[in-house]
Amino acid sequence: MAFDYDLFVIGGGSGGVRAARVSAQLGARVGLAEEYRMGGTCVIRGCVPKKLMVFASAYPDAIEDARAYGWQAEAGSFDWTAFKGKLHAELDRLEGLYRANAQKAGVTIHDARAMLVGPQRVRLASGEEFTAERILVATGGRPFVPGKWADLPVLTSNEIFHLEALPESILIIGGGFIACEFACILSGLGVKVTQFYRGAQILRGFDGEARGHLAEMMRERGIDLHVGTDPVEIEEAPGGLRVKDTGGHEQVFAQVMFATGRVPNTQDMGLEDAGVVLGRRGEIVVDEQSRTSAPGIHAVGDVTDRINLTPVAIREGQAFAEAVFGGKPVTADHELVASAVFTRPELGTIGLTEEEVRENEAVDIYAASFRAMHSAFAGRSDRVLMKLVVSRATQKVLGCHIVADNAGEMIQLAAIAIKMGATKADFDRTVAVHPTMAEELVTMKVPVRTFP
Known part of the structure; x- marks a missing residue:
């Protein structure tokens, strides 16, 4: 059978676009359908606009701190309209890059909703139908309201x-x-x-x-x-x-x-009629190679409800393309994935929590809570938390948890060491960078708690 495409991707978010672009670069004929805007939740209504709002929200504290450091500064009022205009202009720019990069790689983009009408056939809202040897569902998730x-x-x-x-x-x-x-x-x-x-x-x-x-x-x-x-x-x-x-x-x-919470976008897509098994929350059930129960149909990203993070979706899309069209036996690695919560202060984390590990093995907990130099001088009451969860048997650092300004930046770097299997002794041998908040990670010598 001659197919219209080697791969048809449903969803133009981070995971779908990565899979489509890399597959096309590897020689596949790729079509992609997106019903809303290229870039998906992360770029259009998630990580990117949220982080820009995080930056905007930090300035009142920064201006207060400036006064504490001797500057004559006043905050004035926040102009939401002006900020929103710049915000959406930036999203338009990023959407254009997503579209241009996919097209440059050879992906044909269809600006329409798509659904399955068989294991190897999709139908667009426009009425057009296409056949594809493989179909990748990357439709993400949506907010849930009772x-x-x-x-x-x-x-x-x-x-x-x-x-x-x-x-x-x-x-x-x-x-x-x-x-x-x-x-x-x-x-x-x-x-x-x-x-x-x-x-x-x-x-x-x-x-x-x-x-x-x-x-x-x-x-x-x-x-x-x-x-x-x-x-x-x-x-x-x-x-x-x-x-x-x-x-x-x-x-x-x-x-x-x-x-x-969020729920996977799997409604009214013809998935079950195509033989795709869904889980209890509507997620697409896949194996470690992102294959569904239906031959030729794969899924990546939040629609699978594995680890709902943009970088994970990108890794899953990359692994899919390299395995299917690049001939490489690769799978996405879901172990020891770092993440950050962009609150004020931020929370950065990787690995096991104290609660998860202490029921299963003997562990030592190292933790320090203190006022950072910058905050203390400014008169703020914010306190930093640095925490390591360490296996007593292997001395490996099983988890790291940071609550502090810029915890997201710190946990990214700590994640490299922990992913490599660093031990507490490795942390101890590392000379501190002084004066920094992060130096506490390598200067905590005595556990604050042990289990059992």
């Missing part, structure tokens, strides 16, 4: 970048990294922020000590954070939305944002 409130004028991380004006107050519902990041961003931009999380502590899955440390820092920055709390009633009211919580308290917020 059904009973889906018809209310609430926000998600999709809409937050398109606000006409910043609200005076906002309730953010959720305790994951998206909820916590936007709580810090909006608070830094002058919005009165309340955050509800139904669990006992924010950032489930991260190290417990780091979670508690960050929650304390967020409260000190003025975020009204309530754990063990959930909305039970939300209704429109003069001035915004009236919310009643599980404690019986009622309050009107100008805006309400749901950051209660």
Whole structure:
């Protein structure tokens, strides 16, 4: 059978574009369909615009610090309209680069929604149909809003970048990294922020000590954070939305944002009819080579719900292209993946948490909490946390957790050593760079806790 394409990719986000571009460079005839904008969640309504908002939100503290260091500086007011214009201009530029680089590699881009109409056939919303020897699904995920409130004028991380004006107050519902990041961003931009999380502590899955440390820092920055709390009633009211919580308290917020998780984009795509098995949350079930249960159909990125991080999706897309069209027996490595939560301060982490490891083997916990030189001089109460989780048997560093300004930058470098199997002795042999926050990682000599 003669196919229209060797590979057809559904989804123009980071993973899909990487797979398409590399496959085309390796000689494959590649088509790609994207229903919204090239670049996907990360570029258009995720990592990139969020990080630019993080930068914007940091300036009030920076200006306060400048005064403490002797500068005569005043913050003035924040111009959301001016910032938003520059923000979307930058997103337009990045989208153009994604499109141009894919086309330069030889990828044919279809600006339309696509669905499967068989194991080797796709149909576009325009009615066009194409056959492909292989199909790669890289449709990512979308924000989840509980059904009973889906018809209310609430926000998600999709809409937050398109606000006409910043609200005076906002309730953010959720305790994951998206909820916590936007709580810090909006608070830094002058919005009165309340955050509800139904669990006992924010950032489930991260190290417990780091979670508690960050929650304390967020409260000190003025975020009204309530754990063990959930909305039970939300209704429109003069001035915004009236919310009643599980404690019986009622309050009107100008805006309400749901950051209660994301779900894979697999609805109405014809996947099950094509023989693709989906998991409990709607994710595409794949093996280590990103193959689905249907021959010739693969999937990468958040739609598989493995590790939902942009760099992981890119690695999965690269591995797919090299394995299928480059003849290399490669798979994406999902072990010891570092990540960062861009709160104020940031949380950087790699490896096992104290809670994960201490039930399974003897470990030593090294930790230090202190005021950084820059903050202490400026009179800020922020405290840094540096933490290492070390196997007593092998002395390998199993986990590293940092809560500090620029923790994301620090954890990237620490991740290289930990990925290479560094031991506590390797850290100890490394001469400190002084004066820095990160020097604590190589100067902690005595465990603060041991298990058992």
